[in-house]
Amino acid sequence: MVDYTFELISAPLFGDVQILDTNDELVLECATITGENKIIYSPNSAGDDFLEIEYCTDAGSCEIIKLDFNNVAMSTDDCLCVEDCVYSGDVNNDGKVDVQDAVALGLSLGETGPSRDDLDGFVPQSGDSWVYTQDINGLDLGFADANGDGLVAASDLEEVDSYYGGVHNLLPQISYEIIESPIVLEPHQTEVDSGELLVIDILLGSETLPVFDVSGLSFSYTINGDLIDSSSVQLTFLENSWLSYGAPAFEYVNQPIGGRIEAGFSRVSAKGASGGGPIATLEFIVEDDIIGFKLEELLFKMNMSTSEGIIVSEEGRQFSLPRFDTSVDLNLASNTLHPDSYVSILPNPASDFVYITSDKFEIDRVEMYTIDGIKVLDNRYNNEFSLAVELDQLLPGTYILVVSSNDKVSREKLIKI
Numbered sequence: 001m002v003d004y005t006f007e008l009i010s011a012p013l014f015g016d017v018q019i020l021d022t023n024d025e026l027v028l029e030c031a032t033i034t035g036e037n038k039i040i041y042s043p044n045s046a047g048d049d050f051l052e053i054e055y056c057t058d059a060g061s062c063e064i065i066k067l068d069f070n071n072v073a074m075s076t077d078d079c080l081c082v083e084d085c086v087y088s089g090d091v092n093n094d095g096k097v098d099v100q101d102a103v104a105l106g107l108s109l110g111e112t113g114p115s116r117d118d119l120d121g122f123v124p125q126s127g128d129s130w131v132y133t134q135d136i137n138g139l140d141l142g143f144a145d146a147n148g149d150g151l152v153a154a155s156d157l158e159e160v161d162s163y164y165g166g167v168h169n170l171l172p173q174i175s176y177e178i179i180e181s182p183i184v185l186e187p188h189q190t191e192v193d194s195g196e197l198l199v200i201d202i203l204l205g206s207e208t209l210p211v212f213d214v215s216g217l218s219f220s221y222t223i224n225g226d227l228i229d230s231s232s233v234q235l236t237f238l239e240n241s242w243l244s245y246g247a248p249a250f251e252y253v254n255q256p257i258g259g260r261i262e263a264g265f266s267r268v269s270a271k272g273a274s275g276g277g278p279i280a281t282l283e284f285i286v287e288d289d290i291i292g293f294k295l296e297e298l299l300f301k302m303n304m305s306t307s308e309g310i311i312v313s314e315e316g317r318q319f320s321l322p323r324f325d326t327s328v329d330l331n332l333a334s335n336t337l338h339p340d341s342y343v344s345i346l347p348n349p350a351s352d353f354v355y356i357t358s359d360k361f362e363i364d365r366v367e368m369y370t371i372d373g374i375k376v377l378d379n380r381y382n383n384e385f386s387l388a389v390e391l392d393q394l395l396p397g398t399y400i401l402v403v404s405s406n407d408k409v410s411r412e413k414l415i416k417i
């Protein structure tokens with residue numbers, strides 16, 4: 001039963017697009033493709049291309065889908081795979097390479113089957129059936145052999161890494177039954193200074209509300225990427241947690257963009273674990289120079305969340321976990337001039353003037369920013385220990401004062417009334 005339609009809205013630069021209906025047939029050199037809402041794009045040149053399709057359901061709701069392509073010139077005369085193809089890294093064959101593929105890979109480690117001629121790139125590949133299937137999704141085990149060498153091994157994770165984020169098919173997102181326990185974040189501090197290390201415990205379940213029969217787990221962590229030093233991010237699954245107990249662990253962490261961390265964990269060849277409590281730690285350095293960024297959504301709080309949590313049972317049943325949100329106060333008012341020195345701002349709140357004094361360092365610049373990150377004042381001074389700044393031009397509100405002395409900087413919160 002067809003309950004949706006596709007229509008080409010914007011044609012690609014190179015080649016043709018055909019949209020097949022139920023009874024249509026397209027005869028290609030290597031295969032004959034039959035219809036049922038299939039979109040066939042036949043590029044005639046290598047390079048980047050895009051097209052837009054309008055997707056409408058019979059109920060009348062429509063959506064425009066934009067598709068970007070990277071057309072690769074193949075130097076083979078052989079026929080490329082057309083249907084039921086393996087794409088390296090898409091272990092669960094859901095059309096995209098993501099952390100769930102790493103989890104599925106971990107749950108099929110050690111399996112063997114026929115190898116295939118592995119083609120370079122994120123391209124469709126033909127392979128003989130492995131006959132046996134992946135417990136987690138019922139798919140042929142051949143999809144888990146990402147590098148095509150006939151063995152599902154840790155080395156296949158390199159292909160997941162290489163093609164992470166790659167999409168080769170559009171399939172509806174599967175929704176699973178939701179269980180009560182989110183992936184909980186417990187930061188070690190309630191308040192953190194810019195430039196400081198923030199450590200966060202990651203928990204699943206608790207003693208009073210345990211989670212049962214977990215063989216695999218994946219989730220995403222998100223925070224405003226402007227607030228963290230992406231190169232400092234480390235997510236580590238605990239070696240002796242209830243989740244890892246009694247099984248070799250297979251884990252994967254990816255940071256596709258700054259501020260988004262995707263993690264997967266599988267118990268290799270073992271029964272599902274049941275329990276509750278800490279399973280991992282996450283740590284990163286809070287960005288040193290927050291002031292250069294837009295602060296409108298920040299409001300001195302670092303909001304963070306976990307989402308897209310999925311657990312897999314030993315039998316291959318999947319469950320969704322609810323989203324979890326928390327925040328840590330970002331302390332922009334820390335004095336970073338020198339541990340033994342301070343900058344005083346008086347009065348605060350202030351109306352007409354504010355007096356800034358430093359006990360040891362000579363102030364050569366004072367800047368003021370709104371909490372939206374817009375600079376409203378930038379005064380230079382000739383190495384003063386004490387000075388007054390006029391505020392009568394400013395609207396009432398919260399500002400950030402940045403007091404500089406050579407290469408030392410102190411940030412202070414100021415309320416203008």
Ligand SMILES: [Ca+2]
Nearest residue numbers: 090092094096
């Ligand atoms: Ca996938």
Ligand SMILES: [Ca+2]
Nearest residue numbers: 145147149151
């Ligand atoms: Ca392999």
